[in-house]
Amino acid sequence: MVSASANHDDGSGQQCIADKRFTRRLPQSDDVCQIRQFIDAIWLEEGLSKNTQSAYQRDLSIFACWLNDHGKLIAETDALVVRQYLMWRVEQHFTxxxxxxxxxxxxxxxxxxxxxxxISEDPMLLIALPKRGRPLPKTLSEADVEQILNSPDVTSVLGLRDRAMLETLYASGLRVSELISLQLGQVNLELGVIRVVGKGEKERLVPLGEEAVRWIKEFLLSGRAELLVDRADETLFPSLRGTMMTRQTFWHRIKRYAVSSGIEKPISPHVLRHAFATHLINHGADLRVVQMMLGHSDLSSTQIYTHVAQQRLQSLHQQHHPRG
Known part of the structure; x- marks a missing residue:
């Protein structure tokens, strides 16, 4: 299946240069300029995260490449052109x-x-957004999480770091970008809380819990200095190079721990975030509290976890009730 993430990004907004689906492969320079100006504008106005900016740039650059292949510019786009592009996306098996x-x-x-x-007219006014049901988040059972948490070899420096990271992720429900960018100054182990800088540079305080605090202390005492190798870096969980880990590296490591645990479900750092929220609600946590800890600006984003909990209750009812 083809997805936008398969396209190359050289940092200039010309993501389609290596994509064989395009003949010319590069968007027109005017289009590149307009996309860059748009990204700069929304960053200045709303302070959107780098990940959101990259998503906007990637989506619009693929569109600009397609336009160039058809001899058109963004400024010449009308509703018919957008519909033709959407048909092409279907043919190319975009999700x-x-x-x-x-x-x-x-x-x-x-x-x-x-x-x-x-432009003089907005071509998107005549384009309807597709209606689709919101999928339930993939999650793990408490036993699954326990297996993953116990997988790292804590006798090694990397294993000790990974155990501390996994415990922190499950205890706090952080986004992976928030986890890997954690700085020493954001963690208060005496109070057992971390100060998280989330989307839109919004700050929130999230409790850690005893187990996460214990493993972080163990890593700070016995492993972090070895990874830093005399580097002056404030990253709480540094990589093997003594710098901030990439999201992809942590994703690969957590996937490896899932495989070694015998867990066949699709796994990612975000699945542990979902498990954090689902397990809290299963144990009676208030929805508003979970919203605050996850850093959701809208309660509707958090309410989906109540559906996960309800689905679990229905499954238990069918399994154990004599008339289930």
Whole structure:
């Protein structure tokens, strides 16, 4: 299956250079300039995260490459052109989720162009967003989580670091980007809390719990200095090079621990975040409290976990009730 993430990004916004689906492969320079100006504008206005900026840039650059292949510019786009592009995405097997994200990106982009008088009409006004059910998040049982947490070899420095990271992730429900970028100054082990800088540079305080505090202390005492190798770096969980770990590296490590635990479910750092929220609600946590700890700006983003808990209760009922 083809996805947008398969495209190359050289940092200039020209993500399609290595994509064989395009003849010319590069968007027109005018289009590149407009996309860059849009990204700069929304960053200045809303302080969006780098990941969100990259997603907007990737979606719009693929669209610009397709336009160039068809001899068109972004400024010449109308509703018919957008519909043709959406048909092409279907033919290329882009996922419905990625196409929905493109439509969201395009709506904001063309509103910006109209506001700046770079186009005279917004082509997205005649394009309807697809209606689709919101999928339930993938999650793990408490026993699954326990197996993953116990997988790292804590007699090694990397294993000790990974155990501390996994315990922190499950105890706090951090996003992976928040976890890998944690600095020493954000952690108060005496109070058992961490100060998290989340999306939109919003701060929140999240409790850690005794187990996470214990493993962080163990790592600080017995492993962190060995990884730093005399580097002056404030990253709480440094990589083998003594610098901040990448999201991809941590994803690969957590996937390896899942395999070694015999867990066949798809696994990622985000699945542990889902497990954190689901298990809290299963044990009676208030939805507003879970929302605050996850850093959700909208309660509707958190409410989906109540559906996961309800689904679990229905499953237990069917399994154990005589008339289930």
């Amino acid at each position: 419905p989720t990625s196409t929905s994200r493109f439509l969201s990106s395009a709506r904001r982009f063309f509103r910006y162009l109209l506001r700046e008088s770079l």
